[in-house]
Amino acid sequence: MLAHLGTRTLTGVVVVVGVVTLTFLLVRLAPGDPVERLLGPTATAAQLAAQRRAFGLDRPVAAQYAMWLGRFARGDWGRSIATGRPVRALLGDAVPATLALVGTSLVLSYLLGLVVGAWQSRAGPRVDATLSMITVTLFALPGFWLGLMLVMAFTYWAHWFPAFGAAGLDADGLTGWSRLADRLRHFALPLTTLTLIGVGGAARYVRGAMRDVLGQPFVRTAEAKGLSPFHVTRRHVARNALIPVVTMLGLSLPALFSGAVFVEAVFGWPGVGRRLVEAVQARDYPVVVAATAVTAVLVVAGNLLTDLGVAWIDPRIRRGKGAA
Numbered sequence: 001m002l003a004h005l006g007t008r009t010l011t012g013v014v015v016v017v018g019v020v021t022l023t024f025l026l027v028r029l030a031p032g033d034p035v036e037r038l039l040g041p042t043a044t045a046a047q048l049a050a051q052r053r054a055f056g057l058d059r060p061v062a063a064q065y066a067m068w069l070g071r072f073a074r075g076d077w078g079r080s081i082a083t084g085r086p087v088r089a090l091l092g093d094a095v096p097a098t099l100a101l102v103g104t105s106l107v108l109s110y111l112l113g114l115v116v117g118a119w120q121s122r123a124g125p126r127v128d129a130t131l132s133m134i135t136v137t138l139f140a141l142p143g144f145w146l147g148l149m150l151v152m153a154f155t156y157w158a159h160w161f162p163a164f165g166a167a168g169l170d171a172d173g174l175t176g177w178s179r180l181a182d183r184l185r186h187f188a189l190p191l192t193t194l195t196l197i198g199v200g201g202a203a204r205y206v207r208g209a210m211r212d213v214l215g216q217p218f219v220r221t222a223e224a225k226g227l228s229p230f231h232v233t234r235r236h237v238a239r240n241a242l243i244p245v246v247t248m249l250g251l252s253l254p255a256l257f258s259g260a261v262f263v264e265a266v267f268g269w270p271g272v273g274r275r276l277v278e279a280v281q282a283r284d285y286p287v288v289v290a291a292t293a294v295t296a297v298l299v300v301a302g303n304l305l306t307d308l309g310v311a312w313i314d315p316r317i318r319r320g321k322g323a324a
Contacts, residue, residue: 008307012300016293023292024068027285028061034081034283055081068289078286082279087290091272095294097166098271101187102260105194110249112195113202118233120203121210131203139200143259147193147266154189161188164268190267194259198252205248209241216240243310250306253299 035051036043043051052058056067071078077087120131155163162168168182213219214237222232261273268274272291279287 008304016296016300019296020289020293024065024289027288032283037282038081077290080284080287082282082284087286091290091294094270094272094275097269101190101271102256105191105198108195109198110202112199113206116203117206118210120207135200135203138196141197143193143197144262144266147263150189150193162186166270190263190269193263206245209244210237213237213240246306246309250303253302257295257299
């Protein structure tokens with residue numbers, strides 16, 4: 001098992017390096033000059049050249065990449081071209097907000113998906129068809145569109161929830177329960193957007209996995225012994241169906257983080273996704289590459305945790321990896 005985790009960790013490192021390298025090259029090939037955006041249209045050619053030398057943008061791309069990779073490995077992520085702030089501090093402030101949003105959404109998506117999927121697996125044709133239509137529709141909706149619709153419904157029409165930021169303008173003057181309520185109200189819409197989309201995908205997969213297990217001989221044997229459907233589902237079906245579901249959890253992380261980028265941009269949520277969108281618009285190369293690297297590391301770490309979860313659920317996999 002340890003050898004397997006070591007191999008997966010090494011593979012994850014290669015994936016992160018590949019993602020960072022590709023991102024570094026693509027942002028350099030994208031149209032637009034960050035120095036021109038920073039200095040404005042009135043800057044002279046000499047001023048532009050001097051600023052490019054200061055940022056190291058006058059060197060070959062390969063040399064820029066080698067220098068950036070060396071500094072990044074040492075923990076020096078450079079400074080933002082647009083704001084002048086250290087990139088590490090800029091993203092360090094944003095990572096907790098993204099982890100709170102993505103982590104809470106992931107937990108709620110799979111809890112609700114398990115409930116809906118388990119209900120579908122034993123429901124009649126009409127209920128199953130209705131729930132299938134709802135879950136497929138939710139799963140197919142673009143995150144930014146769903147977010148805008150929720151803003152229209154609950155902010156502009158109902159006036160229930162704010163649509164921007166993580167706290168109100170008067171948050172510094174709030175204390176105790178008032179401060180917590182303000183944070184939760186700002187958290188509601190972005191969390192609902194990501195969770196609704198996640199529920200659709202999780203429920204569809206849980207439904208399929210549980211229906212596959214329900215057709216197995218050991219389930220029919222348990223039913224023939226007189227066990228109630230609830231006990232059969234809890235003791236025999238759910239544990240076996242969890243293996244592919246947990247595997248899908250790891251596979252869904254890239255889509256979840258990419259969806260969070262657009263959701264954070266729509267709601268002004270102060271996470272890595274919003275920083276990434278702002279950096280792309282400003283051609284802020286250090287922030288774009290560092291934000292991509294952070295996201296790739298989080299996805300790889302999530303997949304490693306998924307491997308551990310699968311091994312914990314099914315001891316056969318743990319023994320198989322150890323034997324290998």
